[in-house]
Amino acid sequence: YHAPNLLHIMMADAHHPDSTRCGSCGASESELQSPLLQCTKCKLAKYCSRACQKKEWKSHKPMCEIWANMNDNPEGLRELMSMGQNKAPDPDDEARKEQLKATAKSMREMGRSDTPILCVSHTKYGPVFPGQPTPEGVPGNFGLKQAAVLEYLKGPSAVDSGKRGNMKGELAYMRFYEGITIDDESRAEWLKFLSDAEHKVDAEHTVGILGTLATIYRQRGSLKQCEEVLNVQDDVFVSYKKSIEGEAKMFYGESGVEKSIWCCDTLRMKSNNIRFNLYMQTGRYEECMALYREMMHYELKYDIPYEEQLFLFMVPTVLKKRPTRAVIDSLTDKELMRLIMKPVEMEGGINARLNVDGEKQKVALSNCAMCNKVEDAMRQFKSCPRCDSAVYCSRECQKRDW
Numbered sequence: 001y002h003a004p005n006l007l008h009i010m011m012a013d014a015h016h017p018d019s020t021r022c023g024s025c026g027a028s029e030s031e032l033q034s035p036l037l038q039c040t041k042c043k044l045a046k047y048c049s050r051a052c053q054k055k056e057w058k059s060h061k062p063m064c065e066i067w068a069n070m071n072d073n074p075e076g077l078r079e080l081m082s083m084g085q086n087k088a089p090d091p092d093d094e095a096r097k098e099q100l101k102a103t104a105k106s107m108r109e110m111g112r113s114d115t116p117i118l119c120v121s122h123t124k125y126g127p128v129f130p131g132q133p134t135p136e137g138v139p140g141n142f143g144l145k146q147a148a149v150l151e152y153l154k155g156p157s158a159v160d161s162g163k164r165g166n167m168k169g170e171l172a173y174m175r176f177y178e179g180i181t182i183d184d185e186s187r188a189e190w191l192k193f194l195s196d197a198e199h200k201v202d203a204e205h206t207v208g209i210l211g212t213l214a215t216i217y218r219q220r221g222s223l224k225q226c227e228e229v230l231n232v233q234d235d236v237f238v239s240y241k242k243s244i245e246g247e248a249k250m251f252y253g254e255s256g257v258e259k260s261i262w263c264c265d266t267l268r269m270k271s272n273n274i275r276f277n278l279y280m281q282t283g284r285y286e287e288c289m290a291l292y293r294e295m296m297h298y299e300l301k302y303d304i305p306y307e308e309q310l311f312l313f314m315v316p317t318v319l320k321k322r323p324t325r326a327v328i329d330s331l332t333d334k335e336l337m338r339l340i341m342k343p344v345e346m347e348g349g350i351n352a353r354l355n356v357d358g359e360k361q362k363v364a365l366s367n368c369a370m371c372n373k374v375e376d377a378m379r380q381f382k383s384c385p386r387c388d389s390a391v392y393c394s395r396e397c398q399k400r401d402w
Helices: 050-072 093-112 142-152 165-181 184-194 197-220 223-251 256-281 285-301 314-319 325-330 333-345 349-354 356-362 395-401
Strands: 007-010 118-123 126-128
Touching (some): 118 142, 118 197, 142 165, 142 197, 256 285
């Protein structure tokens, strides 16, 4: 069912290769009087000879990966999201990781080869093409979401590796967020659109993008901006849950709701983790209590292994109690506060636990080497193509500093 909602990544002409002609020399089957050879990987491109296929491989390879992924797994382009430090397992985690790696690799290769990318989204109200009128019922600035998803697909954020991962798409995420929140009318339009059962994947994308943006802001120390994004994400979660429930009832009956809701729960857990870390950084410990209890319930509900737990393991470790649902519900405010304050009391405190200095360095903004202007988002300024070290806000600044 996800297939109609997938973002199709295509060449600039928005078409699959012509299956009646050689993908290299253009010769047709009628001209050759023999059938063309099919690419064994994507099963779309065709060639008149092995020599033509070899000649075309460099330009065909990026799209070959994309088309092969779509053919092999039409439901698989669901993004992993690293938002905070949660490591809760996904039932299809390993398969999805491999799918994402292949898709991200193809996206990066297309970027390096300057291959133009066109994003076409299928919605309940019709397809959305760049440069074409937006169908009635679809938010008018839907293109901002398409641009953000293209960045999001380039790979999950590598939280503990020191790399930026898909955090490098901050500028696109920021513009999408601003497009949602530009006024009350736009916000209401987006929330209504995302609550529809046929736009579940759009809602999931939006939750993930906002979560990644909130993580960037928290790690950078822009805590007010982080909380504002999380508040908008909370509203999107309501729409996301409605879309999941609508889809489940439509295709699986009432019994399918619980089966589909785990993804929403996992993303909510990650969002709660960001908010929890935000509150810890700002000393709002009492506001952490409800979040702590909710995240313990999540780890218990989905039977997260002890060694991967972030919160539940503290109950037997600190309170010497068995971590059951009844025990979690019966914990007093004083007991919850003991669990929350334990990391603060340890050597280095909460900043050491969150690696605040390391996080800030990872998401730091650059200054123009000429005028010292600070970029609004990571990678907004272009680096010198020769040394790849100095960055400039404009071509003019680069010329003046040359």
